[in-house]
Amino acid sequence: MKDGDSSTKPVTRKRFVDWLLGTSAGGFLAAVFYPVARYIVPPEVPEASVNSVTLAFAADDVPSNFGRIFKFGTRPGILVRTPGGELRAFSARCTHLDCTVQYREDLSHIWCACHNGHFDLNGRNIAGPPPEPLQVFDVNERGGQIVVSVRS
Amino acid sequence: MTDGTGPGSRARGAIGRFASWLDDRIGLSAIMPVLRKKEVPVHRHSFWYYIGGMALFLFLLQIATGILLLFYYRPSAEGAYESIQFLMAEVEFGWLIRSIHSWGANLMIFMAFVHMFSVMLLKAYRAPREITWITGVGLLFVSMGLGFTGYLLPWNELSFFATRVGTEIPGVVPVVGPFIRDVLRGGEDVSGATLTRFYALHVSVLPALAFMLVALHVLLVQRHGMSVPPSIEAEGGPRRSMKFFPQFLLRDLVGWLAALAMLAAAAAFFPAHLGEKADPFAPAPAGIQPEWYFMFMFQTLRYLPAEIMGIEGELVGVGAFGVVGIVLLFVPFLDKPKGPDAKPGKLWTWLTFGALAYILLFSYLGYTFDPNA
Structure with missing residues (x-):
């Protein structure tokens, strides 16, 4: 042709x-x-648009220099009481490759075990491969109960 | 493409070289002479040769759509119904895939029945095709097992109670009955344990069995060729035939396309229902019924009195259907001409018509049965 x-x-x-x-x-x-x-191709599932959760544990259950994972809708979050006694909450999903982070009492900051990523107590990525800080949530205490919500 | 020097012919040359390279290694071209030599008899009953091929096509379609359904289905009492709801409402073309699977199952079993009755009436099971027949009857049973196990998987009210009834039936057999029932159910009651069990049977055990039987069945059909019915043999005269490849295969393809068109139409106009989620603590709703291919048996059990000559009525019914199933497997050995030159008897032809009439009558009665009357 x-x-x-x-x-x-x-x-x-x-x-x-x-x-x-x-x-x-x-x-x-x-x-x-x-x-x-x-x-x-999976359909878009409207993210169970969780903006706020009341945690299943009380504020007294979190001693200082300690962190706990909680469920924020379908995603994990991490609640930390700083050595100074302040409660802070972040998304527990490492910004590097989506592992779940943990609180290191010996370092007094947040650490991702998968690839040795470090975040300070403001969620900022301070060492290792994570490219971005952790998403920061607002923490409110109401009568011993902890309410975590998306920072608007 | 006619001048032989264009880019088309160069591409063809490359494809040809690749084909011959491949053939040197796997030797598939050895099939071609066999395919070319294969002939299919042509006579006034040739039409029935296409039905088995349609059943085979529908089987392959069930595998394909079944695999697709596995992408979204969650086999648990908590999640099964919701996963199908999601599939029907959210997943693009989810309704289509499920409806084709559901209608395809029915059409496949219908075609298997038509194929079996046509083989019986044309006496295609005569020597040396006894094993082809046995694998075929085995396939019908496996298909019905696939239908029965698949019916439960959406975990809706109707399928839940139909499975309760269906698994209760072997329970009437003395001594081993309750044991068989509990093994089928994975416990004393139909529960999430039954669902995972039926799921395992439906997606792995029975398909593997069906696949082996199909392979053997098709291999034997290739080996022996199509059977010529005795009535045509008796007429004598010149035998007409057509090449399997490509003449018969192309006609087969028309049958496959017709089956696909029927399914697409059925799926589009009558998509599969989901109904209400099963609630083990709710009373059984009215109108519990099995799939249509179990209806004649279900209806028979309804008519049986509580006791027949001192034996439990249901046991007599279940036993009778068991015997019929075994007889069906051995038809080629039971229907033997008396002498070498004897004409084939009419007995089995009449038995076949009798069975057909029985199935039609009891299915009709089943669908018009009024439980309140």
């Missing part, structure tokens, strides 16, 4: 049938594989 050949060639019966079969086969395959491809 040289350039321009195909347009000048007469349409023979064979070429017409070939074209018809090819187009039908293409259409058929598209009709089968398009739904399958769309099906395999």
Whole structure:
């Protein structure tokens, strides 16, 4: 098929049938594989838009220089009482590769065990591979109960 | 493409070289002479040769859609119903995949029944095709098992109670019955344990079994070729035939496309239902019924009196269907001409029509049955 050949060639019966079969086969395959491809792609689940959670443990259960993981909707969060006695909360998902961080009492800051990432008590990434600080949550104490909410 | 020097022909040359390179290593071209030699008899009953192929196509389609359903399905009493709800409501084309799987199961079993009855009436199970028949009947049983186990997986009210009834039936068999029932249920009651069990059977054990049987069945069909019915053999005269490749295969393909079109239409216009979530502590709703291919048996059990000659009625019914199942497996050995030149008897033809009439009548009665009357 040289350039321009195909347009000048007469349409023979064979070429017409070939074209018809090819187009039908293409259409058929598209009709089968398009739904399958769309099906395999997971639908967007509206993130259970949790803006605020009341923790299952009381403020008294968190001594100073100590951290605890809590459920913030479907994601883990970490509550820390600083050596100074202040309560702070962050997302516990390391910004590097999504591991869950922990509080290191010996270092008095937050640490990710997967690739040795360090965050200070403001959530800032201070050492190791994490590229960004941890998301910071607001902490409020109401009658011994801790309420953690997204910082607006 | 006609001048032989364009880019098209160069591409073809490359493909040809790759094909011959590949063939030197795997030797698939040895199949071609076999395919070319294979012939399919042509006569007025040839139509029935296509039904088995349609059942095979539907089986493959069930595997494909079944694998897709596994992407979203969660096999637990807590999550199964919700995962299907999510699949039907949120996943793009989820309704389509599930509806095709659900309708495809029904159509496959329907085709398997049609195929079996046509083989019986055309006596295609005669020597040397006894094992082909046995694997075919085995496939029908496995398909019904797949239907029964798959019915429970959405964990809705209807399937929950149908499974309770269905698993209670083997419980009437003396001595081993309750044991079989508990093994089927994974406990004394239908629960989450039953669901995981049925799930394991439905997605691994039974498909593996079906796959082996299909392989053996198709291999034997290739080995022996299509059976020519005795009535056509008796007529004598010149035998007509057509090439398997590509003539018969292309006609087969038409049957497959027809099956796919039927499924697409059924799925689009009558998508599979989900119903209410199963609640083990709720009373059974009215209108509990099994899938249509179990209906004639279900209806028979309804009519049986509590006792028949001192034996529990249900036991007589279950025993009778068990015997029929075993007889069905051995039909090729039971239907033997008396002498070498004897004509094949009409007995089995009449028995086949009788069974067909029984199934149709009792299914009809099952669907029109009024429990309040």
